[in-house]
Amino acid sequence: MxxxxxxxxxxxxxxxxxxxxxxxxxxxxxxxxxxxxxxxxxxxxxxxxxxxxxxxxxxxxxxxxxxxxxxxxxxxxxxxxxxxxxxxxxxxxxxxxxxxxxxxxxxxxxxxxxxxxxxxxxxxxxxxxxxxxxxxxxxxxxxxxxxxxxxxxxxxxxxxxxxxxxxxxxxxxxxxxxxxxxxxxxxxxxxxxxxxxxxxxxxxxxxxxxxxxxxxxxxxxxxxxxxxxxxxxxxxxxxxxxxxxxxxxxxxxxxxxxGGKSPLVIFGDVDLDEAVEIAHNAVFANMGQCCCAGTRTYVHEGIYDAFVEKAKALAEKRKVGDPFDPEVVQGPQISALQAERIMELVESGKKEGAKCVAGGKRAPGEGFFIEPTVFADVTDNMRIAREEIFGPVQQILKFSTMDEVIDRSNDTRYGLGAGILTKDIDRALEFAQGVQSGSVWINCYDASTVQTPFGGxxxxxxxxxxxxxxxxxxxxxxxxxxxxxxxxx
Known part of the structure; x- marks a missing residue:
């Protein structure tokens, strides 16, 4: 095409x-x-x-x-x-x-x-x-x-x-x-x-x-x-x-x-399907080539396993291919060099013990395509959790408490974007106040408009x-x- x-x-x-x-x-x-x-x-x-x-x-x-x-x-x-x-x-x-x-x-x-x-x-x-x-x-x-x-x-x-x-x-x-x-x-x-x-x-x-x-x-x-x-x-x-x-x-x-390595925190009181979709789009939009992509997906331990299964299924449904095909939602990475950098980080995730539940390979095609990739059992010290990948790679991490997840969200050299999904507005505002980030999105992600200041x-x-x-x-x-x-x- x-x-x-x-x-x-x-x-x-x-x-x-x-x-x-x-x-x-x-x-x-x-x-x-x-x-x-x-x-x-x-x-x-x-x-x-x-x-x-x-x-x-x-x-x-x-x-x-x-x-x-x-x-x-x-x-x-x-x-x-x-x-x-x-x-x-x-x-x-x-x-x-x-x-x-x-x-x-x-x-x-x-x-x-x-x-x-x-x-x-x-x-x-x-x-x-x-x-x-x-x-x-x-x-x-x-x-x-x-x-x-x-x-x-x-x-x-x-x-x-x-x-x-x-x-x-x-x-x-x-x-x-x-x-x-x-x-x-x-x-x-x-x-x-x-x-x-x-x-x-x-x-x-x-x-x-x-x-x-x-x-x-x-x-x-x-x-x-x-x-x-x-x-x-x-x-x-x-x-x-x-x-x-x-x-x-x-x-x-x-x-x-x-750059960024933005956290998206998901509590157990959310609509699970909606939360999985928001988190999916936070990572995979524009082939993952977004500075504020919510690649660190922190999921509460109470819904973690169910979330991982649904995130895996959604990534596997994502159609990769020619940008002019109306059914395609993910095109190629920008260059051969960028694709190589992404794959090197994907391989590091596998070697350091993260569980690759979806993707993890180059996708078929003449150009610079990479499969939508989801990692579970990610820990904060892994390279994929600390370095900006700038590609279609989601890292899902487990958390227990608000204090813990705010500290972990802030344990990065970056501070461009952050998000939280919860029905508890007090909890959401506590996170928004505590996280070190230029933008914080509550029950949405990357909701930037021309009227709203953006920076890190x-x-x-x-x-x-x-x-x-x-x-x-x-x-x-x-x-x-x-x-x-x-x-x-």
Missing amino acids: HRRIPILHTQLFINNEFVDAVSKKTLDVINPTTGEVITEVSEADAADVDLAVAAARAAFKRDSPWRTCDASERGAAIHRLADLIVEEKEYFADLEALDAGKPRAEAEFDVECTIATFRYYAGWSDKIHGKTIPADGGVISMTRHEPIGVCGLIIPWNYPILMAAWKLAPALAAGNCCVLKPSENTPLSALVLGKLIKAAGFPPGVVNIVPGYGPTAGRAIAMHDDIDKIAFTGSTKVGRLIQSASGESNLKRVTLEL YKQSGHGRELGYAGINEYVETKTITIKVAKKHS
């Missing part, structure tokens, strides 16, 4: 024009369903980043069209971009299914969320305002929220078009200019977005798109003295490198949304995306104080 999708844009997008890389180098874009090359895309490196940053810096000049336009006009431009994405929704969904291996229905949902993100932040554009302050000393003080400047936005391959929106939308609403680096694995939807950005009327240089590799293009962005802010989503390992590189250059502001504790990163918090990450606060002269009659 492999589908041929026309590839319209394969060059870098700089200053509102599609251009070849300075080096003329290209990178192969691989179809994870087949392992075949889809197309070649221009490969940006430091020279191209320099050109993109120069274009963004020129667009951010004090008297430029972008800086001098009304805030409501910025919002109107973002709304026009959302309208254009609506017109191309089917094409974007096809590209995401082809390029990232997403089941077609999931890809379309991602595009709908992308549209919602741009529309939400379009509405913020003329509502970013400061305060008046009753300062001491016979003065009037006020604050202004102003754009930071040129923002380097580095996005991952697991949600390509949606992660572009999460970063571009608030940055643009606040009046910044951007250099966006999509993953070398999934650059195609971002380049199409460039065409629509120009069509929506954004001035040249406001958004520039430079696909490339992390050690070259990504490092050049992190090190660049003319970039004022970095926003990165990806692994904790790479996040550390970006933080370090940013500090070595101009001490630019950095927002990091990094500990080594899951710092800063927040989405909601009002997303705007705060893209503005500087300026205080203006006026001396009030006293006149005596």
Whole structure:
């Protein structure tokens, strides 16, 4: 059922024009369903980043069209971009299914969320305002929220078009200019977005798109003295490198949304079938390639055995295959390297004594497929319980008491997401207060929306995306104080 999708844009997008890389180098874009090359895309490196940053810096000049336009006009431009994405929704969904291996229905949902993100932040554009302050000393003080400047936005391959929106939308609403680096694995939807950005009327240089590799293009962005802010989503390992590189250059502001090893705690008072399904989707959505996936499934000892049996049955029913097959709910992993990493961790689970009750092997197919895998009898010291797998692998652990499970949930270097399923609201709120996590979901999981801030504790990163918090990450606060002269009659 492999589908041929026309590839319209394969060059870098700089200053509102599609251009070849300075080096003329290209990178192969691989179809994870087949392992075949889809197309070649221009490969940006430091020279191209320099050109993109120069274009963004020129667009951010004090008297430029972008800086001098009304805030409501910025919002109107973002709304026009959302309208254009609506017109191309089917094409974007096809590209995401082809390029990232997403089941077609999931890809379309991602595009709908992308549209919602741009529309939400379009509405913020003329509502970013400061305060008046009753300062001491016979003065009037006020604050202004102003754009930071040129923002380097580095996005991952697991949600390509949606992660572009999460970063571009608030940055643009606040009046910044951007250099966006999509993953070398999934650059195609971002380049199409460039065409629509120009069509929506954004001035040249406001958004520039430079696909490339992390050690070259990504490092050049992190090190660049003319970039004022970095926003990165990806692994904790790479996040550390970006933080370090940013500090070595101009001490630019950095927002990091990094890895996770999130717990989902299930008490014995739940509807068992519903709980099994919530836990299943918490792990296996997007082929398990989700930073906040609830892979540590803590189940109360009273329902543990029954839960394991039902989790096993549900995983075995999950259909794996071509993303364009409407019956398929799990496509391939993003790359051969990622599939190898997942399988190495699966094998470690078997060697360390966990019981593999479902899956545990590569799935049939030409591409990078892995069976939905469920481990029972997992203990907290096993690698599969401590390391981020980023694949379709569920670990089910047994617990007895609330104090115990909160402590075990917190015994990790990560803190991105957490969930609890119970009918006891007091118990749920005790867990929500005690767990160290940027998001806590009660009787649901990964219920993130554009209105709700998202980000991590500990080594899951710092800063927040989405909601009002997303705007705060893209503005500087300026205080203006006026001396009030006293006149005596």
